[in-house]
Amino acid sequence: MVRVDHAVTSGTFSLDGQTFDVDNNVWVVGDDRECVVIDAPHSVPGILQVVGDRTVTAIVLTHAHDDHVRVAPELARRTGAPMFLHPLEEPLWRLTHPDVPMPRALSDGEQIGALRVIHTPGHSPGAVCLYAAELGAVFTGDTLFQGGPGATGRSYSDRDTIEASIRDRLLTLPPETVVHTGHGDDTTIGAENGVARS
Template identity: 65%
Template sequence: MNARIDHTTTSGTFSLDGQTHEVDNNVWVIGDDHECVVVDAPHDVNAILEIVGDRDVSAIIATHGHDDHVRFAPELADAVGAPILLHPDDSVLWRMTHPNREPDRMLADGEVLGVAAGTGLRVLHTPGHAPGAVSLYSVELNTVFTGDTLFAGGPGATGRSYSDFDVIIESIANRLFTLPDDTIVRPGHGPSTTIATERPHLSEWKDRGY
């Protein structure tokens, strides 16, 4: 059975460097009628469980370790019996939210996570917004889940601890903008876009430091 992408949006807060902001987060669930993976677990376990339904969850994948993407990952993992996956470079951010619980497995750049028969997600390490930020590319679904690395209209924020503007630009230019033009970009916040829509603006972002 072909994989599909289900989506919900949850609302809550993001806190770092002594500041707290209200945010709306995208949650992406990828799989078939029997099995799925969840990308990020921000603010509302019940909203995610409603999208999952009666499917088995094979993994909860964190695009990065900021609290608005992992706050409810342990609760969701316990509810569905799934492992939490995170890139090792974001362990320091993870522990700010969950000092007493570690992720179940670390992600490796280039590995492919199966989400349904014939469909996979390739892990692309795309640091900058966070040191262990990853994007998840599915050639079969013509989609890349970019977390907070790339949004409709620009790169993710880099004005906080553990972020770096030059690094995020390099990640976008050398990892994401090498994908096919028609690849759909599904970010951690806000509307979807395409690689072709965003690629022409790279020089603008560099010039204005955004």
């Protein structure tokens, strides 16, 4: 039976010459034998503690800001699992991992385990969300939070684009869908419908 496991890891986020302390959610989706890791922020041991003795079949990166991909190559080496990232994230990937080849390409509509990829640009050009219909959940990275859209004040981001992504790609999901975010608390599509539209 597919389930969601969760941990919070702490570290920093750096872009445009500024660095901030951040707490990141780590989401692991799978059954008792296999799982998919969503994002690889700060601590490989912290992620592996959530994984347990399961086989990691994929490391899916919602976008390439350093606080979401920093330990992805090390996690891939430790687990043998492939990394996946949307190709439009390459400029951001290169900022953190200039000497590491780009992960495998994610495409809109692709299915990885229980997760369907939804391309939701705005926070960054290749940002994606991951919809698990059988779980009634969507993993939104930094696209949608409790209280509205993710930040768009930095390089490679755009406010109008993220608002369109949320309106057209996320708010069309069932209102009871649980939103598991990249930072902070869960919410639901229904709860955010009015907020994100305002």
